Amino acid sequence: MDASQAVTAAPAAGDTASLSGLKFSKGHGTGNDFVLIADPNGALSLSPEQVAALCDRHRGIGGDGLIRAVPSRLLPEGQELLTAHPDAEWFMDYRNGDGSLSEMCGNGVRVFVHFLIAEGLVNLPAGESLVIGTRGGVKTIVRTAAGYAVDMGPWAFIFPGEATARAMDSLVSAEGLEVARPALSVSMGNPHTVVALAEMAELEATQLFTAPKVDPTPPHGTNVEFVVPSEPLVHDGTGTITMRVHERGVGETQSCGTGACAAAVAIRHWAGQGAPDAWNVHVPGGAVGVKFFVGPEGHEHVELSGPAVIVATGTLS
Numbered sequence: 001m002d003a004s005q006a007v008t009a010a011p012a013a014g015d016t017a018s019l020s021g022l023k024f025s026k027g028h029g030t031g032n033d034f035v036l037i038a039d040p041n042g043a044l045s046l047s048p049e050q051v052a053a054l055c056d057r058h059r060g061i062g063g064d065g066l067i068r069a070v071p072s073r074l075l076p077e078g079q080e081l082l083t084a085h086p087d088a089e090w091f092m093d094y095r096n097g098d099g100s101l102s103e104m105c106g107n108g109v110r111v112f113v114h115f116l117i118a119e120g121l122v123n124l125p126a127g128e129s130l131v132i133g134t135r136g137g138v139k140t141i142v143r144t145a146a147g148y149a150v151d152m153g154p155w156a157f158i159f160p161g162e163a164t165a166r167a168m169d170s171l172v173s174a175e176g177l178e179v180a181r182p183a184l185s186v187s188m189g190n191p192h193t194v195v196a197l198a199e200m201a202e203l204e205a206t207q208l209f210t211a212p213k214v215d216p217t218p219p220h221g222t223n224v225e226f227v228v229p230s231e232p233l234v235h236d237g238t239g240t241i242t243m244r245v246h247e248r249g250v251g252e253t254q255s256c257g258t259g260a261c262a263a264a265v266a267i268r269h270w271a272g273q274g275a276p277d278a279w280n281v282h283v284p285g286g287a288v289g290v291k292f293f294v295g296p297e298g299h300e301h302v303e304l305s306g307p308a309v310i311v312a313t314g315t316l317s
């Protein structure tokens, strides 16, 4: 290739030069960080490679994922939701840091709503609620004094028969753990596999630079949570769990909201009758709250609460 060909060559799929001038924000929820982009006209089409380039921590803005705020009516998946939920005006288009799509992001929902407010796209006084669209269905968010509380909807076992019969449905191995551990796979809209460890030393010894092996793996891959229940497990009616997570499409993250919900589901299932409905889940980036309650349609729902922070805004050069 001579110099003139090099100059006129088509841009690589991950080239972000064509996005020059695009405004973005950077935010996080308990250290789970995101690049946020407002797309009120639905005009922005981002390839998986461009998302990965923007989330790159050395050559891009850096983030565990990217969130595009787009009106639901401008996306086919959003239009489907609007029939039953006409108030779900905004849609959270969530991508993992490698550019792949995920159905849901619990920390992302809080940061998304905080971003909509900061951008002046919605007005949400404390105590009031907002309904948004996601690929995992509509979510209702209440603004609280400490952040946001999100009705994440119902949870489900991914392998129902196995889980209810044996309290575990797969084996997980990871570097630093001498033997494979039993685990339980839970859907929060997106897939999770929860592994209980006996003590904090084991949690610290677990290496998450490479993805843990899960056998059998849920059909669409999985996020893997390593959890240590506190001793005593319950204090003042609230259970406490410490967790580290390896996220599908990302790697180890500082926090995972849907993972915290799945961890509470699994530990409560293992603890049996009398286990509490309120949980604190400690993660490397902070702590989130998880509560179980019966939803309006009679199914058990999970509420996730925690903070949301916008740390910067900028323009792509």
Ligand SMILES: N[C@@H](CCC[C@H](N)C(=O)O)C(=O)O
Pocket (backbone or CB within 6 Å): 032, 065, 096, 101, 102, 103, 104, 105, 106, 107, 108, 190, 191, 223, 247, 248, 249, 250, 253, 255, 256, 257, 258, 259
């Ligand atoms: N960190 C998120 C989950 C993001 C999606 C996940 N990596 C997946 O692929 O399902 C959360 O806070 O829930």
